[in-house]
Amino acid sequence: MINKSKSSNLDFLNGDEAVAYGAKLCRPHVIPVYPITPQTIVVERISEFVANKLMDCEYIHVESEHSAMCAAMGASLVGARAFTATSSQGLAYMHEMLHYVSGSRFPIVMMNANRTLAAPWNIFGDQRDSLAQRDTGWIQVYVENGQEALDMIIQAYAIAEDDRVYTPVMVNIDGFVNTHTYELVDIPQQNDVDEFLPPFKSKNAIDFNHPRSFCMTASTEWNMEFRYQQQQAMDNAKKVIEEVDKKFGDKFGRYYGGLVEEYRCADAEVILVGMGSIIGTSRIVVDKMRDMGLKVGLVKLRFYRPFPVEYFKGLSNRVKAMGIIDRDISFGYEGAVASDIKSALASSGFCSKVINFIAGIAGRDITKEYIEEMYNKLFGLTQGHDEKELQFIGLRW
């Protein structure tokens, strides 16, 4: 969230517009993109920037999301900085190419407007679309508001293009609740962004003076080594993400905390973990319950991949119960985020003190009352009450 007194270039933008400004400031050479609700405004604003000569880039209105990612990959192959944006069905449609891009180590940045997946068809927000892309090898970050979306597009290039990482980044922003909500946004100055993010000099670009094979085949003798390197790059990214956040904060005055951000967790007895727009609403509930003397805390999980496993291992010693809000569900088990956190907690024996709350599916509002109810269930658990491990919050029955 911005601080008005420290900002110089304020505007009242929705999340999609903030993303478009973020992309513009990064000076991508190529933007192949296909519109889909609720990402469409990103496409509209960027096409206006290009048409009005405010942005110098090759804007390609492709015929599908699969083609968008193919074209972005082709651009990255010749050393261009590429940006694209999508949502939901579009993300699902480019699934195959997500693997190609990460496996080829192209540092492309993509915004995904989180929206549920059909069927039943619905355009509203949850995080099932991006969480279903967990194993595509992309770094995934989830933002809380338009300002963080803009800032993370810029940071995403710095992370993706770092020599130690060379891995694509997906910046996830909640559909409608963030993409269509106008808020105060500080738009950084171009020269400051230019200093923070120098022009992309690809190590993987085609170079006629140094011919190499770009055939996307690796035989069995070598394929596993490529995968090992991808895992190493993800491990490296954990450190790079924190470095980039520090460097960004020093330059622009906004620090986000790296892989996770804690809110009033220092002496918390029970905490909730969540991702995206739900965090802002939860902060209000935490403040209210703290005023009532209740020791509640909040963990904003920012990066889902690489996953902050070390952080969650350490958290089990500090609190008495933990709730994990998932705006998704892996049918037949539980929420995807909960599975990962519980896996990190397994050796601590803490999992019996964890409740997985499934909420906010397909745009169902997550109210402050629901969040307070979650905290109260966690207090119940610490007092020995029976609570189901998996609970749907806000169901009609």
Add this chain to the structure above:
Amino acid sequence: MIEVRWHARGGQGGFTAARLLGLAASVYGNNYAQAFPSFGPERRGAPVLGFTRIDNKPITDHSQVYTCDSVVVIDETLMETVDVTKGLKDGGKILINTRLSPDSFKFKGNFKVITVDATTIAMEELGAPIANTAMLGAFAAVNDFIDLNSILQAVDKGMPESLRQTNKKAIEHAYKVIRGVE
């Protein structure tokens, strides 16, 4: 925090008014703001909602608006089917675009009703029955937390150039009508 709900039909600019109010209050006023439409497909003529939140500190709430301090009714025919007082706080204001006087309306609850014939103002100033900006001018006239100048600056920043002059006139016209009455 002040929460405002705008009632209009698709195409009447209800959300534009909600957005301009947020822009005025945050970029040009001394506050923070948030504005969002009722999410979903937009259809011309269908009842639509716009929301503006205004506070003196950053707004992190991303849940929907359930209670409000003020409602603005841009199209009075909506009141035949929509309960515009839903969630309106005790003592809240209802600003209605109508030729009728405030005592023509019998709402259940302790509300302050203010009326203004914004459509006639819009016809005079814009030559079209698009009353959203006139209602925004009226809103500034009945609420101390937003001043007319900020609203006019918001129009310069947030509306296409060809629409600015006429809409600023509509805003000033409605503002004067209300302030004159008071």
